[in-house]
Amino acid sequence: MAEIKYCYRHPSRETRVSCATCDRPICTECMRQTEVGIKCPEDARLPRSARAGVMKTNQILWSLLAGVAVVLLGLPVAYLASQFGTGSLILCGLGGYGAGLLILRAGGRNGGPVAMTIAGVAVALAFLPFVGPRLLEGNISPFAILEPIVAIGFAIYNSRGS
Ligand SMILES: [Zn+2]
Numbered sequence: 423m424a425e426i427k428y429c430y431r432h433p434s435r436e437t438r439v440s441c442a443t444c445d446r447p448i449c450t451e452c453m454r455q456t457e458v459g460i461k462c463p464e465d466a467r468l469p470r471s472a473r474a475g476v477m478k479t480n481q482i483l484w485s486l487l488a489g490v491a492v493v494l495l496g497l498p499v500a501y502l503a504s505q506f507g508t509g510s511l512i513l514c515g516l517g518g519y520g521a522g523l524l525i526l527r528a529g530g531r532n533g534g535p536v537a538m539t540i541a542g543v544a545v546a547l548a549f550l551p552f553v554g555p556r557l558l559e560g561n562i563s564p565f566a567i568l569e570p571i572v573a574i575g576f577a578i579y580n581s582r583g584s
């Protein structure tokens with residue numbers, strides 16, 4: 423059974439609900455329904471500007487979806503890159519450039535660490551099936567290591583936002 427708590431604004435009222443942000447117990451009269459759960463009146467009132475630079479939940483979801491798309495679209499690009507020689511660095515650069523832009527736009531153009539992480543991981547995952555085994559065998563040319571690094575670099579750079 424859940425522990426019985428008392429509303430922090432009304433110490434005589436029992437409640438089992440607490441604020442999603444500060445975790446203080448709140449009674450049914452005090453709780454505010456927000457898009458990210460039940461909150462105390464103080465946290466529900468926080469202006470949007472207090473969260474500036476941080477992506478909203480749906481923007482993170484869109485970024486993750488874009489990340490999945492980047493992995494799927496990146497697989498053939500990474501495969502082609504692994505088949506060709508010198509020209510493939512340009513292909514990797516363009517691929518990473520596009521991947522970064524896609525993830526930045528999907529995330530509402532906020533950019534920042536979340537978008538950059540998604541971009542980097544998504545591009546790395548696209549290269550993994552082609553570069554990973556060779557890397558493990560130690561049978562890889564410096565050039566083949568450079569390809570994913572170029573692509574990941576462009577993707578992270580482009581998703582950084584302003
Ligand atoms: Zn609170």
Ligand SMILES: [Zn+2]
Binds near residue numbers: 431432448
């Ligand atoms: Zn209360």
